[in-house]
Amino acid sequence: MNLNNTNKKEIKEILTVSFCIAIGTLSGVLSLALFYYYDIAIFSYNLGLILSPLLAGYVETYFAKKIHGKTTGAVSAFILFIITVVYGFILVNTGLGFNFVTIGSAAFILQAAFPILAEYFLVVFIFGLIAYLTGFFKKILFYIKNRVCKLINYTSKNLNHEKNLTYDPHIEHVDINDLGILFLTTTHTGKNKIMNYKGIFESKIIIHNTKKFVTKSPNNSQKFLDNLKKATEQSIINLSIDLKENNCNGLLDLTIEYDTVGNFGDANQIIVRGTGIELKT
Amino acid sequence: MNDILLSSTNTLDNKEIFKYYGLVTGESLLGSNVYKDLFSGVRDVVGGRTSKYEKEIQKARNLAIESMINKAKELNANGIIGIKISYNNLGGTMGNTILVTAYGTAISFK
Numbered sequence: 001m002n003l004n005n006t007n008k009k010e011i012k013e014i015l016t017v018s019f020c021i022a023i024g025t026l027s028g029v030l031s032l033a034l035f036y037y038y039d040i041a042i043f044s045y046n047l048g049l050i051l052s053p054l055l056a057g058y059v060e061t062y063f064a065k066k067i068h069g070k071t072t073g074a075v076s077a078f079i080l081f082i083i084t085v086v087y088g089f090i091l092v093n094t095g096l097g098f099n100f101v102t103i104g105s106a107a108f109i110l111q112a113a114f115p116i117l118a119e120y121f122l123v124v125f126i127f128g129l130i131a132y133l134t135g136f137f138k139k140i141l142f143y144i145k146n147r148v149c150k151l152i153n154y155t156s157k158n159l160n161h162e163k164n165l166t167y168d169p170h171i172e173h174v175d176i177n178d179l180g181i182l183f184l185t186t187t188h189t190g191k192n193k194i195m196n197y198k199g200i201f202e203s204k205i206i207i208h209n210t211k212k213f214v215t216k217s218p219n220n221s222q223k224f225l226d227n228l229k230k231a232t233e234q235s236i237i238n239l240s241i242d243l244k245e246n247n248c249n250g251l252l253d254l255t256i257e258y259d260t261v262g263n264f265g266d267a268n269q270i271i272v273r274g275t276g277i278e279l280k281t
Numbered sequence: 282m283n284d285i286l287l288s289s290t291n292t293l294d295n296k297e298i299f300k301y302y303g304l305v306t307g308e309s310l311l312g313s314n315v316y317k318d319l320f321s322g323v324r325d326v327v328g329g330r331t332s333k334y335e336k337e338i339q340k341a342r343n344l345a346i347e348s349m350i351n352k353a354k355e356l357n358a359n360g361i362i363g364i365k366i367s368y369n370n371l372g373g374t375m376g377n378t379i380l381v382t383a384y385g386t387a388i389s390f391k
Binding site: 176177182183184185186187188189190191192221224225228229232236254255256257258259260268 | 362363
């Protein structure tokens with residue numbers, strides 16, 4: 001007895017849902033026919049291709065809520081999507097071009113048929129991609145961080161080193177051996193007597209990698225090399241300032257390192273380091 | 282090869298170094314070529330010698346050393362010691378760019 005009741009209930013539910021989907025689909029098809037009959041179009045693009053799936057989904061949801069008490073998932077919108085694509089793009093084939101209206105309309109159709117997927121794509125993927133490329137969120141977070149640091153008077157050694165992370169690409173050529181520091185790649189100083197060892201000194205410069213233009217033109221390649229040379233010079237200049245502040249007049253065992261850094265290898269890091277010494281003058 | 286003594290050592294035995302001029306550097310850039318890189322990769326797999334690529338790197342190395350020597354000559358040095366030569370791949374997502382650097386300490390010795 002109970003089993004029969006359950007079956008009847010299920011059958012009734014299936015019929016109700018089917019009716020809602022059918023009436024939604026019928027409304028959509030009818031509206032599509034009217035749109036084509038009266039040729040309601042913009043730039044040869046029939047508006048029925050966009051509005052019919054939306055109308056089908058709306059009618060189906062309206063009836064489902066009235067009769068069934070809850071939505072049925074706008075299945076008719078998906079059916080209309082298939083019908084409009086098959087009829088509008090394949091059978092009628094208006095010869096639509098690849099333009100803004102077509103792309104926009106196609107996006108609307110997809111949104112009508114797959115609302116959650118389309119919204120996810122728009123909000124998460126497109127917005128996320130734009131935010132990543134423009135550094136929008138990064139800037140906001142950096143701004144918030146600075147504001148918070150200022151509010152709580154936070155300073156650290158890392159923040160004080162920011163001067164080393166930039167360089168002036170327009171700097172004139174400087175004689176690095178005329179900076180008041182004897183730079184040596186060796187660990188010996190010959191007859192020059194070492195009075196004091198002052199520890200390890202390091203200077204770092206980060207420049208943007210213009211690699212993607214390098215292979216296209218020899219001039220760009222030369223420009224990239226010039227930038228690297230200037231950045232190296234600037235790094236040595238920064239190091240010499242640091243050495244002088246620590247009463248050094250020489251640097252032993254100087255090494256220069258070049259590295260690729262950044263998420264996509266979009267920057268190059270130049271590090272100059274060595275042991276600061278005080279030579280007898 | 283040239284009239285400047287090149288050495289990777291810290292000192293020169295049996296020679297008297299009487300002046301240190303300081304740092305001399307030389308750089309050259311070897312731009313990548315996607316087809317050449319691909320071809321080189323294929324030949325590496327099959328065990329062949331990538332002679333064209335080797336020649337390019339050799340050329341870049343010589344250019345860097347030559348540039349370093351010229352700077353030492355400008356300082357009237359007759360030797361460079363503590364020479365370091367490095368090959369750095371500066372390529373990002375777009376492929377390889379090899380930077381060859383040569384640097385050392387310019388000196389005068391007897």
